[in-house]
Amino acid sequence: SQQGEEDPQALSIQEGENATMNCSYKTSINNLQWYRQNSGRGLVHLILIRSNEREKHSGRLRVTLDTSKKSSSLLITASRAADTASYFCATLADRNSGSRLTFGEGTQLTVNP
Amino acid sequence: DAGVIQSPRHEVTEMGQEVTLRCKPISGHDYLFWYRQTMMRGLELLIYFNNNVPIDDSGMPEDRFSAKMPNASFSTLKIQPSEPRDSAVYFCASSFGAWTEAFFGQGTRLTVV
Numbered sequence: 001s002q003q004g005e006e007d008p009q010a011l012s013i014q015e016g017e018n019a020t021m022n023c024s025y026k027t028s029i030n031n032l033q034w035y036r037q038n039s040g041r042g043l044v045h046l047i048l049i050r051s052n053e054r055e056k057h058s059g060r061l062r063v064t065l066d067t068s069k070k071s072s073s074l075l076i077t078a079s080r081a082a083d084t085a086s087y088f089c090a091t092l093a094d095r096n097s098g099s100r101l102t103f104g105e106g107t108q109l110t111v112n113p
Numbered sequence: 114d115a116g117v118i119q120s121p122r123h124e125v126t127e128m129g130q131e132v133t134l135r136c137k138p139i140s141g142h143d144y145l146f147w148y149r150q151t152m153m154r155g156l157e158l159l160i161y162f163n164n165n166v167p168i169d170d171s172g173m174p175e176d177r178f179s180a181k182m183p184n185a186s187f188s189t190l191k192i193q194p195s196e197p198r199d200s201a202v203y204f205c206a207s208s209f210g211a212w213t214e215a216f217f218g219q220g221t222r223l224t225v226v
Contacts, residue, residue: 030212031212033214033215035217041219041220042117042204042217042218042219042220043156043204043206043215043217044217045214045215045216048213048214088156092211092212100158100161100169101146101158101206101215102158103148103155103156104155105155106155106156
């Protein structure tokens with residue numbers, strides 16, 4: 001079963017706007033990761049946030065993690081048409097649960113030029 | 114490094130035939146993962162290896178599926194006999210360490226007719 005659930009399933013915005021995607025999960029985690037997938041391609045790692053971190057930045061990406069609510073958000077600022085892709089959150093469970101990187105259903109982001 | 118290399122990129126086969134998917138992980142990575150992606154079920158972890166040893170194969174759907182990693186630079190996922198419901202994109206990924214990001218190959222799109 002999928003550990004993470006993304007919200008919304010689909011998001012359509014205009015170029016220049018910010019895009020926010022949310023992820024909820026069920027069990028305790030070691031870290032949470034966000035990946036991007038362009039149509040017909042493999043997944044590309046974007047950012048990793050550890051369970052003891054609350055916020056992380058990478059370029060136009062900002063990720064937050066709330067372990068008490070078991071949720072994370074990915075913010076893409078000043079979006080571009082090239083950001084159009086599916087975005088997945090993935091959780092790595094705690095050490096006792098092994099190294100299973102479990103993916104959510106994904107959010108399809110469309111950035112209109 | 115060329116990244117994770119999967120072959121073939123596309124495979125069309127008839128029901129009942131044996132299918133072998135191949136993966137070359139990134140040199141030096143000690144974890145290798147096989148995932149399956151479908152519209153209905155999303156990204157599912159089938160099996161993962163650590164230092165060539167299968168650690169968790171609980172995601173392998175049936176005995177028709179088998180995976181091997183004879184050495185650090187090569188892994189195969191075999192389906193015998195194949196069925197139409199096996200049609201999906203199969204991804205191989207590798208990572209260095211248990212709690213880090215995974216690097217994905219471009220995937221093999223399998224169609225069983």
